Amino acid sequence: MNHSNDTSTPSDTGVSTHGKRALTPLQRRFFRVIFGTESGAGKAFDLLLIVAILASVTVIMLDSIPELHASYGALFWRIEVMFTLLFTVEYAIRIWCSENRREYVTSLYGVVDLLSILPTYMAFLIPGAASLTIVRLLRILRIFRVLRLFSLVKEYAEILDVLRKSSRAIFVFFSMVIILTIIFGCLIYVIEGPSSGFTSIPISIYWAIVTITTVGYGDVVPVTAAGRVVSSLGMLLGYSIIAVPTAIVTTKLYEKMQGDDNRVLNWNCPNCVRSGHALDAVYCKYCGSDLEVPEELRAQNSRQ
Numbered sequence: 001m002n003h004s005n006d007t008s009t010p011s012d013t014g015v016s017t018h019g020k021r022a023l024t025p026l027q028r029r030f031f032r033v034i035f036g037t038e039s040g041a042g043k044a045f046d047l048l049l050i051v052a053i054l055a056s057v058t059v060i061m062l063d064s065i066p067e068l069h070a071s072y073g074a075l076f077w078r079i080e081v082m083f084t085l086l087f088t089v090e091y092a093i094r095i096w097c098s099e100n101r102r103e104y105v106t107s108l109y110g111v112v113d114l115l116s117i118l119p120t121y122m123a124f125l126i127p128g129a130a131s132l133t134i135v136r137l138l139r140i141l142r143i144f145r146v147l148r149l150f151s152l153v154k155e156y157a158e159i160l161d162v163l164r165k166s167s168r169a170i171f172v173f174f175s176m177v178i179i180l181t182i183i184f185g186c187l188i189y190v191i192e193g194p195s196s197g198f199t200s201i202p203i204s205i206y207w208a209i210v211t212i213t214t215v216g217y218g219d220v221v222p223v224t225a226a227g228r229v230v231s232s233l234g235m236l237l238g239y240s241i242i243a244v245p246t247a248i249v250t251t252k253l254y255e256k257m258q259g260d261d262n263r264v265l266n267w268n269c270p271n272c273v274r275s276g277h278a279l280d281a282v283y284c285k286y287c288g289s290d291l292e293v294p295e296e297l298r299a300q301n302s303r304q
Contacts, residue, residue: 020099030097034090049090049142056083057140084120091117112142162252169248177212177241184208184234191227196220212238 023031036042062068063076091113098104105114185205192198197220198207207220211234222231268275271289284291 021101023097023099027097030093031099034094034097052083052086053140053142056080056087059083080120084117087113087117109142116142159253162249166248166252170245173244173248180237180241181205181208181212184212184230187230188222188227191224191230192222196223196227208234211235212241214238214242 032039033041033045059076059079063073063080069076094104094110094113095101104110182205185201185208188207189198189201189204192204198204203220210217211231214235222228269284269287269289269291272284272287274284274286281291283289
């Protein structure tokens, strides 16, 4: 199949580059519209799909309101059945026009597509399965398939790289927090005891987590002076604890941004013979002459 006019890639569509099957002209036409975004028909399909997904999710959320469910529950259900049939037809067409059906069905997006329609059918076939229809909210995840977020791929990769580099420090910090919560939980258990609601060490550790994270539900509270002192220390400690992981990630992100900004193009100006220009520089920052940098060199410096 010719993909010269198709901007979609196997990773975007959930179709592997191996094990492709031959498609008929009609299947290729549907493939370009459903999986591609380069044509007007493909863009229109994506837009209609976004509208249908948002409308379906809106109906699900409105149906969860008791007052609206009592008045319009039957209407909401009929609308849901209509959307389910619509998405079922779309899912079947995706399988029909996919180059590798097995790869699509077992891919992440293929599973999300299936789970977004399966609960409605289960509600018909299995008594008591209506509660599972909340899984239909997975349809909102399908928007990421449509939008693809091409312009943010680089930024996502950079943030993930920062989190990966910070993971060791965050893990060590998280371990210390766990130890502190256990210590505070044991202290408050010994000080307060079952008479104040601290009936076990796990309950006391739960209280310590709620206190240190400054959530403070108030379902279990110390009543003795010593217990309140421990609680106050936990609250003060919580404020400093919350800032630590934020500082770790922010520092790594700043270092990466500084590293990107400090990268320079290893190319001398043909007029003043000076270097140190930005990677995307077109003119010399010293004399204003055209740098005339080969694209291969720009790409090589960008990868370094």
